[in-house]
Structures are given as structure tokens and as C-alpha cells.
Amino acid sequence: MSDLHPPARRDGARPRLRRALLAAAVVALLPGAAAADITIGLIVPATGSTAALGIPVKNTATLFPEEIGGEKVRLVVVDDASDPTTATTQARRLVTEEKVDVILGSVMTGAAIAVAGVARESEVPQLALSPIDLPAGKDNWTFRLPQNVTLMARAVVAHMKAAGVKTVGFIGFSDAWGDFWLRDLKALADDGGFRLVAEERYARADTSVAGQVLKVMAARPDVVLVGASGTAAALPQLALRERGFKGVIYQTHGAVTHDLIRIGGAAMEGAILASGPVMVAEQLPESSPVRAVALDYVTRYEAKFGANSRTQFGAHGWDAVQVLNRVVPAALKTARPGTREFRSALRDALESERDIPASQGVFNFTKDDHFGLDERGHVLLTIEKGQWKLLK
Structure with missing residues (x-):
């Protein structure tokens, strides 16, 4: 009988337990009450023709924090194999299977x-890790971490103008990266006071640009701009120097890696490159708003991956963390991770948060500007005795 009719003091415990469980269930439904992982999808070219750019980002991901805004982070890293079709497939998988809150890449x-x-x-x-141009209205959900090509092209053209350059030859990739730089070079030519006298293209996987270089040299330009990225940017410069070109060779921020110096060797001496500040973090003035973040990243990264292993591309991945550190807490005020509302809140916070210091500049995204970097996001470098040297 005692099992069927427990003492009165135990009867009172059951309603209290039921009330406690009900209260816990209600609290779990309230914003901010339940723990939820923030799922980040990272798409990088870990293999293929652009792996030299993707691997530093993948390495940087090992430095990502375990929590952002007090919520645990779940990071899913996938390889796009340097192929846009594969990137599309991977992005769809991240959205449908992994239910990511934000995508980084490619x-x-x-x-x-x-x-x-x-x-x-x-x-x-x-958060794109390439400074892609998109048609108007097609970038509502895309925010770029690298510098706008136009921002960097203006810095290069200003240097040409100050040096009295009158004719320019161009040799660049036969893809979107080459297109962006050739477009801006043409658009800025009048302001720069020069003429574009040669225009040649090559594929990322090409192993020779002899024909293109001969055509460029035949035009006798004062300087040449190489519109390429990664180690493939060394190919035209090597060919130009081998054939006796004595003028200044400019490179884009896509080429600023220590591998460029390693592969190009003495032929890279004197090149002038637009770059993000992180590559010369130690040379930045104390007053620079990015110096502290840039040095922090360089210290962490090179402690793990070796001296001179930093790249701009890895730094863009680190800057994604700086941006998320600011916007995630704002989004958490109105929604929980894993929901459509949270993703919308993230987008709104990206457009409204101001002055986010990072290793490559200070971000101020707005509704009308999804690049977000200004003049604080670039420097000009040269290569002197196999090392990067800050010009300005």
C-alpha cells in the first residue's frame, strides 16, 4: 500500500517538479535563454590552382575562437578545389545540411x-574573402573583407603619376581578377596622365607567358602592371626581367605573399605592390588604427606556422573574426543562432556597426557599401633584399 499511496510530503514534491520542468521549458523558448552553437561555414581552395591562397586561410581557421558573443562556435571547413562549380555545391551543402549562420569564402x-x-x-x-564585384542589387547578402580593387588601383595609379609615368603595359589573368584590374587601369588612365599601350592576358595555370611579354615589350611602356595573384604573378615578372625590361613592375595586392619572393628571387627586387597593412605590421606607425590587431594576428600565426608565413589571405580570415566579434552580440539581442531571424539580424548588424578595427583596415559597412574599407586599408610596398619594405 505504501507504494501506491506515498506519504503526503512526497505528494507535494511531484507538483513542484512538474512546475519546475514547465518553467524550464518556457525559459528555453525565450531569446537568449538557451545555448546554441553559431555555425560558420568556411569555403577555401585547399587544393587546385588557387591553393596557395586558400591554405593560409585554412591555417588561420585553427586560430578561430571557440566562442563568440558567449555562444559556442561550430566551424565547418570545406574545399572548393579552386573551382566555381564545386564552390556552389559546397555552399549549398553548408546551407542545407550544416544549417550555417554565415559563410566565409571563397x-x-x-x-x-x-x-x-x-x-x-x-x-x-x-563574408567574401575575395574583393568580388557583383551587379547592383546582387550583393544584399555579401560583404567583402578584402580591399576593393578600385581602392588599391587608385593607390598604384597615384604612385605612377607622382613618378611621371606616361605609358603603361598590362599583363594579367584572363579571368575576373584580371578583368577588375584592367577595367580600373583604363578608367584611371586620364587622371593618372598615362596611356595604356599594351594589354595581354594569360591563364592562371599557364607555365609560359613568353609571347605576351614580347608583345608588351614591343610597345615600349615606361612601366608594366601585372594583374595577377598568388605565385602565378611571378611568371610575367620573371619573363620581363629575363628579356631585359628595366622599368618598374607593379603588382596587385593579390600577389603579396612571401612565396612570390621565394619563386621570383632577384627578379622581384624593386617591384611595387599595393597591399593590406598586415604584411608590414611591424613597420606601421604607432598611430595606425590597425597596428595592434595586425601584430596580434602575425604573432599568433607565425608562432604556429613559422616566420614570414603571414599572407593577406589568411589575414582576411582573421578579420572575419574581428567583424563577427562585433556583429554577433548585436544579432543575439533579437534572435538565436540557427534561425532565419538570426541570419537577418547578422546582416543588419553588418550594415550598422561602425569602426571595426581589423588587421587589414577599419570596417564601416553600410547599406550602400558592402566593401567597408577606406584609405586606412592599404599601403604600398616594395621588395628590397628579399624583404617587404613599406613605401607609404
């Missing part, structure tokens, strides 16, 4: 453009 221009299409269709914020 580094390769064509792949990043492909991911932007998935981000727009799925309404998932994308």
Missing part, C-alpha cells in the same frame, strides 16, 4: 562570385 574570385549566388538565394550572410 578566396578565388570566380568561386566567391558563385558562393554569392547561393548566399543571396538562401539569405545567408557571406
Whole structure:
């Protein structure tokens, strides 16, 4: 009988337990009450023609924090194999299977453009690791971490103008990266006071540019701009120097890696490159708003991966963390991770948060500007005795 009719003091315990469980269930439904992982999808070219750019980002991901805004982070890293079609497939998988709250990537221009299409269709914020141009109205969910090509091109053209350059030859990739630089070089030619006298292209995987270089040299330009990225940017410069070109050779920020110096050797001496500040973090003035973040990243990264292993591309991945550190707490005020509302809140916070210091500049995204960097996001470098030297 005692099992069927427990003492009165135990009867009172059951209602209290039921009330406690009910209260816990209600609290779990309230914003901010339940723990939820923030799921970040990272798409990088870990293999293929652009792996030299993607691997530093993948390495940087090992430095990502375990929590942002007090919530645990779940990071899913996938390889796009330097292929836009694969990038699309991977982005769709991240959205449908992994239920990501935000996508980082890709580094390769064509792949990043492909991911932007998935981000727009799925309404998932994308922090692109390539400075991609998108048609008006097609970048509502895409925010770029690298510097706008136009911003960097203006810095290069200003240096040409100050040096009295009158004729320029161009040799660049026969893809979107080359297109962006050739477009801006043409658009800025009048302001720069020069004429574009040669225009040659090559594929990322090409092993020779002898024909293109001969055509450029036949035009006798004062200087040459190489519109390429990664180690493939060394190919035209090597060929130009081998054939006796004595003028200044300019390179883009896509080429600023220590591997460029390693592969190009003495032929790279004197090149002038637009770059993000992180590559010369130690040379930045104490007054620089990015110096502290840049030095922090360089210290962490090179302690793990070796001296002179830093790259701009890895730093863009680190800057994604700086941006998320600011916008995630703002989004958490109104929604929980894993929901459509949270993704929308992230996008809104990206457009409204101001003055986010990072290793490559200070971000101020707005509704009308999803690049977000200004003059604080670039420097000019040269290569002197196999080392980067800050020009300004």
C-alpha cells in the first residue's frame, strides 16, 4: 500500500517538479535563454590552382575562437578545389545540411562570385574573402573583407603619376581578377596622365607567358602592371626581367605573399605592390588604427606556422573574426543562432556597426557599401633584399 499511496510530503514534491520542468521549458523558448552553437561555414581552395591562397586561410581557421558573443562556435571547413562549380555545391551543402549562420569564402574570385549566388538565394550572410564585384542589387547578402580593387588601383595609379609615368603595359589573368584590374587601369588612365599601350592576358595555370611579354615589350611602356595573384604573378615578372625590361613592375595586392619572393628571387627586387597593412605590421606607425590587431594576428600565426608565413589571405580570415566579434552580440539581442531571424539580424548588424578595427583596415559597412574599407586599408610596398619594405 505504501507504494501506491506515498506519504503526503512526497505528494507535494511531484507538483513542484512538474512546475519546475514547465518553467524550464518556457525559459528555453525565450531569446537568449538557451545555448546554441553559431555555425560558420568556411569555403577555401585547399587544393587546385588557387591553393596557395586558400591554405593560409585554412591555417588561420585553427586560430578561430571557440566562442563568440558567449555562444559556442561550430566551424565547418570545406574545399572548393579552386573551382566555381564545386564552390556552389559546397555552399549549398553548408546551407542545407550544416544549417550555417554565415559563410566565409571563397578566396578565388570566380568561386566567391558563385558562393554569392547561393548566399543571396538562401539569405545567408557571406563574408567574401575575395574583393568580388557583383551587379547592383546582387550583393544584399555579401560583404567583402578584402580591399576593393578600385581602392588599391587608385593607390598604384597615384604612385605612377607622382613618378611621371606616361605609358603603361598590362599583363594579367584572363579571368575576373584580371578583368577588375584592367577595367580600373583604363578608367584611371586620364587622371593618372598615362596611356595604356599594351594589354595581354594569360591563364592562371599557364607555365609560359613568353609571347605576351614580347608583345608588351614591343610597345615600349615606361612601366608594366601585372594583374595577377598568388605565385602565378611571378611568371610575367620573371619573363620581363629575363628579356631585359628595366622599368618598374607593379603588382596587385593579390600577389603579396612571401612565396612570390621565394619563386621570383632577384627578379622581384624593386617591384611595387599595393597591399593590406598586415604584411608590414611591424613597420606601421604607432598611430595606425590597425597596428595592434595586425601584430596580434602575425604573432599568433607565425608562432604556429613559422616566420614570414603571414599572407593577406589568411589575414582576411582573421578579420572575419574581428567583424563577427562585433556583429554577433548585436544579432543575439533579437534572435538565436540557427534561425532565419538570426541570419537577418547578422546582416543588419553588418550594415550598422561602425569602426571595426581589423588587421587589414577599419570596417564601416553600410547599406550602400558592402566593401567597408577606406584609405586606412592599404599601403604600398616594395621588395628590397628579399624583404617587404613599406613605401607609404
